[in-house]
Amino acid sequence: MRWIAGAFTVAAMALVTVSAVPDPQQQASADSRLAFEVATIKPAAPDAVRNQVVPAGPNRLYIPGMTLRALVYAAYGDGGYNTSMGVREGPDWTNRTVFAVEGIAPGPATPRQLRLMLRTLLDERFALKLRHDTETHDMLALVLDRSDGTLGPKAMKWDGTCPAVMPALLFPAPRRPLQRVEGKFVVGPASEADDAGVAYCPTGYRAGGITGRGVTMSTVAELLSLPPGRTLLGTITQDRTGLTDRYTMELDYFFPPTGQAAPAASSEFAGPSLSTAVREQWGLRLVRSKGPLKVIIVESAQLPTGN
Secondary structure, three states, rough: OOOOOOOOOOOOOOOOOOOOOOOOOOOOOOOOOOOOOOEEEEEEEOOOOOOOEEEOOOOOEEEEEEHHHHHHHHHHOOOOOOOOOEEEEEOOOHHHHOOEEEEEEEOOOHHHHHHHHHHHHHHHOOHHHHHHHHEEEEEEEEOOOOOOOOOOOOEEEEOEEOOOOOOOOOOOOOOEEEEEEOOOEEEEEOOOOOOOOOOOOOOOOEEEEEEEEEEHHHHHHHHOOOOHHHHHHHOEEEEEEOOOOOOEEEEEEOOOOOOOOOOOOOHOOOOOOOOHHHHHHHOEEEEEEEEEEEEEEEEEEOOOOOO
């Protein structure tokens, strides 16, 4: 494998095009060793954007700044946010030292193929040894609220299009390429088995709520598990609705700021609870449950050598 160093541009992990890499369904045994044609790993710039994985072209993966633990999380996630997975242990530097990663595939690649290439890259450059385990944790289950299975007024079947203009989103989800058809953006064709965790249109937290288009209920559960939702709910959420279609979802709800600098919730945040809003607007209910949490243990790793 050759290595290149070069200027990086901001990008997202779920780049989706018609693949020139071998079909993963036909080459399952070879999938796990897919590799970038050229790639580089180097210390991230001090002001690098952290924890973003976005596409910079039909065959290119760019990560401006991630620790090794975050890189493992990105490589072994299922295509979405995948909050039902944890990465643990390893040398101290695996959670402190920040790296910039760029990889170029031999041809257009799907999100899953890019993740497999990233796995190969991490194995080779960090001499990575991982152990996979599953633990049972307390969490919330997202279930249907109504016995007839109908959803609420702000949840409906997705019509296959994405809007031309979207509000600024916090934690925007990856999306498939869009084609303009008769004034609308239509999602391009899938080139492999559907990634249930990947939204087809820009999706995430917006000012005053959540916007999701072309999303599965798995994606919705992951959104509720991200910091704005998890802070209010107290734990992660897993999808138990049994629904497999894709939906357009809007949740009108004011989420308090999160993070160390966030002020304590005040009277301006008073109103229905998040679980009540989910029930009234989406026709879904959050119930306390237990569920599996995938855990990846970093048994050993080495700092990468020069490119």
